[in-house]
Amino acid sequence: MAEPVLLRNVGVPDSHKIEVYMQRGGYQALRKALKEFQPAALVDLVKRSGLRGRGGAGFPAGVKWSFLPKGVYPRYLVCNADEGEPGTFKDRVLIEHDPHGLIEGIIISCYACEVNTAFIYIRGEYEFGARRLEQAVQEAYARGFLGKNILGSGFNLDLIVHRGAGAYICGEETGMLTSLEGDRGHPKLKPPFPASEGLYRKPTVINNVETLFNVPFIVERGAEWYTSMGTEKSPGLKLFCISGHVNKPGVYELPLATPLRTLIYDYAGGPLEGKPIKAIIPGGSSTPMITPEHLDVPLDYESLAAIGTMLGSGAVVVIGEGTCIVRTVERLAEFYRHESCGKCIPCREGTDWLYKILHRIEHGGGREEDLPLMLDICNNIGGKSFCPLGDAALGPVRSSIAHFREEYLQHIREKRCPFQD
């Protein structure tokens, strides 16, 4: 196994402290960036690295930065640490074990984007992580990495850690902004896009924790180093969080395009109790599930898209034989109807309806017409909801009906869940 990059500090005693971080070469990339790069050159560097957003959508980070309208200030940067997608816990590891790595990434990115005020919007449930970040931010201020005239460069940056109150919708970028502004976390109409009119109606960059975390390494090692890993369209390193029926669930750092089988068998220790794999959710709970025939799919953006699913946040959930798919999907549907913000009709009403039907099928009240009905409801939500939350709720429903129709029908025929005694 290669030397870890993103996870290099994880497991090091007191890795969250600035002394340890600096001993291990921390804040050197920042020095280099401030000394050797003009902001525009940094944007160009990240563009050339091909770094894509690690929150789920996979939009190229450098391109996103270049959308900021010229000459409009102040600009803001918001680090999306509202890691809410079920199955995803990679940002948490970075925040808790290497908060300074994130802060350094934020400072460099802010310098690149000419931002003087940045926020970390961290989900309310990450209380420990938030405290770690608060401490780390204070340490960074004390050492002059934050505040006025950072390292004598004339660049100023304030960084504010803001805790969410527990809403999946606040991971959606405009929902995050309304929440950060003190309003109810609700997605906002796009356009205007946050890059031109975001937080407090000013140009705003929003990046995921892992995305920003990659930036110092790209500064230190260059764009070519980054593009040397992965594929042309999906270069670089990715953190995969694997959970479910595997022997060693956890966060693993791999170059993109590593086969799914390698992740499951070589890193995660293979299926739990040697049970055959029934299904895999490859990129977080909203991504359509796949069956074991696709175990050799390379984990990159384009290969997963080609088989009708998504890399998403890199959260791989392995579902072993003996697990009820209907029960699994019901549980996921319950999550989405609980998290639907209620702003638009299809998501608010559709997620509730889907859950109620799934609950009925799982508890013996299913009807044959429920399957086409659910697919119809999915069609009325898909592409029609205000924000991607509505679409996210459909992945498990549609894919499970496609791959496990017979299991649904068995529930319906037997008027019970066949997996329960």
Place this chain on the structure above:
Amino acid sequence: MEVLVNVTIDGQQVSVRAGTTILDAAKQLGIPIPTFCYYAKLVGIGACRMCLVEVEKMRGLQTACTTKVQEGMVVRTNTPEVVQTRQGMLEFLLTNHPLDCPICDKGGECDLQDQVFQFGGTVSRYVEEKRHKAKAKPLGPFVMKDEERCILCRRCIRFLEEWPGDPELDAFERGRNTVVDTFYGRPLTSPFSGNVIDLCPVGALTSIPFRFKARSWELKRTPSICTLCGAGCNLTLDAKANRLLRAVGRENPDVNDEWLCDRGRFGQDYVRSDQRLTSPLIRKDGQLQPATWDEALAFAARRIQDIAQTANPDVVAAVGSARASNEANYLLQKWARAVVGTNNVDFAGRPADGFAPLSSVTAPLRAGVVVLLGVDPLGDAPMVDLWIRRAALTKGTRVVAIGPKRPVVSRYGVWLGCRPGTESAVLAALLHLLARDERVQAPAKADLAGWTKDYAPDRVAEATGVSVQALKQAADFLAAKGSPLVLYGGGADLSPVRDLLALLGGEAGYLAPKPNAWGALLMGVAPDRYPGGASVEDAKARDSFGKQWDARLSPRKGLALADMLAGCREGIVQAMLVVESDLVREHPAAAEALRTLRFLVVVDQFLTATAELADVVLPSAAPSETDGTFLNLAKRLQRAAQATYPPKGVRPAWRVIADLVDAAQGKDKKRGAESHWDYETAAEIWREITRGVPVCRECTYETIGTAGWQPESAAEKVKPVPFAVEYPVAPEGYPLTLAAGQALFPKATPARYSPALAPVLWGDVLLVHPKDAEGRGIKTGDAVRVASARGAVELKARLTDEVVPGCVWACLESVAALLEAPDKATHVKLSRS
């Protein structure tokens, strides 16, 4: 220059202004696109997804309400996917909708019902249990909420945020549990809360006073205007079986856009009050007792004639009303002049010489700063208050409020809380600062700098109680924003106002609190003016009206209202006809004066405090029970149309006056006079008015229509003049000053008789600053006695910092008897009862 773009919608081409939404472009082509959350007068949020349409070269469906058209755009609103989407959205909405249309007030005028009918499917596939939420939960005194019917379009939330700036509603909880509610369950208090009922596309928000009174299709709908303040908001009066049941806003961008204040929306039901007079009354043995119309009219006519004949016509006086229509006011002055032969005609609240109307009810939209000179538009003309809020929210307009009581809208600027009577001095201090501000460019600047040298802020601050800092802040708003709109009340001293306009431009206007102050004046209800404004001393005008009215008219000016009242005690005035004016509650000394009259006739809808003193009371119809025209505070001529018949035994005021003439002529018929008083309808009176009043000459009931008619008027050029400010000096023993005004829900006629407003009416409350209460041992709720040199009343104290120390405030109708003049702050003393 306007940029036009070409779009194709469903195969039809249209050129529209760049920036137009697909929805509006489709509207121009007559292509219907269903919507719920969209509302033209609110910022679009694209939340309901009903208006999704297909746009070529755009991925997925687009919301027509928020997507702007682009050159060459091709839109389709009728593809299978769009049709399926609409059905899908409607199906979603109905899954948890109670479908209680048969008992829902909105039934018949419900967007959801209509759209399901037009675009929805036919069968429900929903077999799950419906969600249950709160039913019939009151949100404040007027709005009832049914959470199960709510489709969460957020129109109500957005209206309160975007128009009155009272963000009292919001969405609570999340997803399927989302409900619209107030924060912490507090009642909805916005003065404009009723608009959310009109805005609600379903039956989630209904009107508490109107609930279950009628189905929408049973209502007879009459376009009319509100006559509960001077704004003259356009509304529709809905009646069933001759009962006026509700008022809803009617669109008129020049007046009220389409909104109503809660006074206007809910207060119209005073006409259904069980206190309405339905029979004439005659005083017999000291008591007012029911009588027939013939008896009462004959008695009144004979007594007035006797008194006029035994003394002279000038012992008779006629009091018109800013509450009565032009037609009634015109006939009243015609009666006094042509039948009695006197010019003793006047009304309470007549705009003083030099007062100007506002350019429009919407004038705040064009102002940089709104200067409130001792007035609070929320009481005097709530719709003007709404426009000030809207201007502040959308255009950054600032408010400079000068006066002893803090208006709500001063939150958009600064309140210069001054001692009553020192408003002019505060304005002088602002002029002092502005005349020395380099941002201000005006030819009169040098003169004004000289004239205002004695009004340096520090000196004025001491005399008025306003801080220097606040004065500077206000002057800064004025210098930075310019174009002030000065709103003043009845007692205003206009000279510093003129100077302000000379410096900064802008406009000034009298915030007439009653619906027809300018109309009564135009109709000649003034001791020195004929209809149209010609002087009674003008021989040509006298001759012309004399011919028209077939009478010899008196060349002497009559008595103004204050002189009439003073004259009562001395026998100069012995008989009086008062039409729809509650003088006792509005005018100091009226009660005392009217008691000394030999004969008093009062025409009104209620047994008002004034009517209680009368010898004959004649019941009149409300504006919604007859036709009539009114001239609002911007001199816009509008029609109040008949929505119901008056109660049995009640006649319109104009008819009462005509009948009074007929009754007199029954005894002593004048040659040929009959034809002049033989009116069948109010429209006939209006036709006669247009013959004598030049500005109305071209105008008929038809041309006024339902939108009203605004005569062109050239703005007067203002010339600065030097002025001097006098500071009021408190006489020994009267350390406080009483200021009187109007509340949003005043206990004045006719609002005091509205059943719907009863729970919110302003009681007999006296606002006292805590500093003044402290030494006197007064707490909120205590009964207190407030006394001036003229008398004393007992009120309930409410401690508040809405008034400045040294000032107490009450509604005019509670304290009219104490005042020196209706608009004059008066020195008083205060003690616990």
